[in-house]
Amino acid sequence: MTNSIHDMGGTHGFGPVVPEPNEPVFHEPWEGRVLALQRAMGVAGLWTIDGGRASLETLPPLTYLAASYYQRWFLGLERRLLAHGLVGEDEIAAGRSLRPGRRLNRKLTVEDAKAMRGGHFERPASAPAKFAVGDPVRTRNNHPKTHTRLPPYARGKLGTIEAIRGCHVYPDTAAIGEGDHPQWLYTVVFTGRELWGDDADPTTKVSIEAFEPYLSAP
Amino acid sequence: MSRPDDHSHGHDHGSELSDVQLRVRALETILTEKGYVDPAALDQIVETAETRIGPHIGARIVARAWADHDFKKRLLDDATAAANTPGEGDTLASAHLIALENTDKVHNLVVCTLCSCYPWSVLGLPPVWYKSAPFRSRAVIEPRSVLADFGVTLPPDTEIRIWDSTAETRFLVLPQRPSGTEGWSEDRLATLVTRDSMVGTGLAKRPDEVGA
Numbered sequence: 001m002t003n004s005i006h007d008m009g010g011t012h013g014f015g016p017v018v019p020e021p022n023e024p025v026f027h028e029p030w031e032g033r034v035l036a037l038q039r040a041m042g043v044a045g046l047w048t049i050d051g052g053r054a055s056l057e058t059l060p061p062l063t064y065l066a067a068s069y070y071q072r073w074f075l076g077l078e079r080r081l082l083a084h085g086l087v088g089e090d091e092i093a094a095g096r097s098l099r100p101g102r103r104l105n106r107k108l109t110v111e112d113a114k115a116m117r118g119g120h121f122e123r124p125a126s127a128p129a130k131f132a133v134g135d136p137v138r139t140r141n142n143h144p145k146t147h148t149r150l151p152p153y154a155r156g157k158l159g160t161i162e163a164i165r166g167c168h169v170y171p172d173t174a175a176i177g178e179g180d181h182p183q184w185l186y187t188v189v190f191t192g193r194e195l196w197g198d199d200a201d202p203t204t205k206v207s208i209e210a211f212e213p214y215l216s217a218p
Numbered sequence: 219m220s221r222p223d224d225h226s227h228g229h230d231h232g233s234e235l236s237d238v239q240l241r242v243r244a245l246e247t248i249l250t251e252k253g254y255v256d257p258a259a260l261d262q263i264v265e266t267a268e269t270r271i272g273p274h275i276g277a278r279i280v281a282r283a284w285a286d287h288d289f290k291k292r293l294l295d296d297a298t299a300a301a302n303t304p305g306e307g308d309t310l311a312s313a314h315l316i317a318l319e320n321t322d323k324v325h326n327l328v329v330c331t332l333c334s335c336y337p338w339s340v341l342g343l344p345p346v347w348y349k350s351a352p353f354r355s356r357a358v359i360e361p362r363s364v365l366a367d368f369g370v371t372l373p374p375d376t377e378i379r380i381w382d383s384t385a386e387t388r389f390l391v392l393p394q395r396p397s398g399t400e401g402w403s404e405d406r407l408a409t410l411v412t413r414d415s416m417v418g419t420g421l422a423k424r425p426d427e428v429g430a
Contacts, residue, residue, distance in 0.1 A: 019414070040256075077245075204380065
């Protein structure tokens with residue numbers, strides 16, 4: 001979801017970054033189980049990675065902020081399982097299965113789990129890329145209520161196409177079950193001043209990975 | 219099932235977050251009983267995350283790029299292909315990987331302001347700070363102050379380039395090779411490459427920091 005609590009770029013007041021020396025991969029065993037359940041259910045193909053993200057982004061803002069990372073993942077997973085009818089509220093309440101499961105297209109195997117492969121998101125293009133490296137572009141100033149990957153701090157800003165990354169699954173449609181609708185993906189770079197105003201550090205530049213519908217000729 | 223009966227879902231954020239450990243266990247039980255998940259595959263995911271993937275993979279790639287000019291060129295040109303070259307040990311398939319070279323003029327820093335996108339295949343799972351609100355909020359607006367939280371100070375005229383991971387492309391920073399490492403083997407060079415140096419919140423270690 002756009003304009004939601006997950007959109008943190010440029011927000012003040014969260015305090016210092018606190019790195020943890022010798023940090024373990026998981027701080028509690030249940031965190032590893034959440035990761036595993038998330039990945040295992042992901043392969044069934046009932047939702048996309050963007051649908052998964054959207055389920056975290058639409059958590060109530062206070063819950064989102066109060067939750068740890070894997071708590072958020074757990075809450076998002078539980079919501080998706082309920083929304084897709086894979087488990088019932090009564091089963092969650094009972095802590096056990098009360099009826100046979102639905103038939104899934106795919107079930108994660110031990111071999112799959114060894115490889116831990118990421119998805120592949122590049123798709124054939126149906127039209128040539130509209131923009132070329134070096135082109136100036138302005139990002140759109142849209143505020144959709146559904147999932148998008150154009151962060152608010154970079155909306156309506158003037159940037160430059162730095163690279164073309166291929167044609168990729170479009171998160172804005174994939175997240176809401178409307179299909180891949182592949183779009184050209186660009187690295188668009190902005191000066192710090194364009195994003196943050198005259199007080200910005202003049203030595204900084206920020207890039208985002210922007211899908212073609214997020215961009216227009218200036 | 220030993221879950222407390224007073225537990226309720228979603229009424230306020232306090233109760234939503236209570237007993238997560240028990241609720242995770244209950245959910246795993248439900249999903250296993252329904253035949254959706256194989257507990258052995260779940261165990262394997264945890265094992266893969268804890269032991270197979272991690273910054274040691276990225277460190278080997280960086281060390282090789284430092285030692286082998288042709289490889290560095292291939293890495294910067296197409297990191298997905300270079301990092302997945304057969305014979306790269308247990309490097310796992312990683313789609314859409316992009317390598318970013320730090321130089322005297324430019325320092326690269328990677329963030330995901332929207333969530334936690336991170337190059338798992340070469341660095342493993344992200345640390346808590348990478349997924350935290352302070353890092354996600356500040357990296358794009360005050361990167362020098364974020365670097366200071368990591369004890370890193372760069373020359374005032376170095377350009378800081380922040381990469382917000384807003385798509386499925388994933389970024390690996392190629393840190394600068396420390397001086398005094400001429401003639402080092404790739405294995406020895408890899409000992410200088412920290413996770414943070416490959417995210418851009420750190421620099422590669424100097425030889426004296428590893429007792430060389």
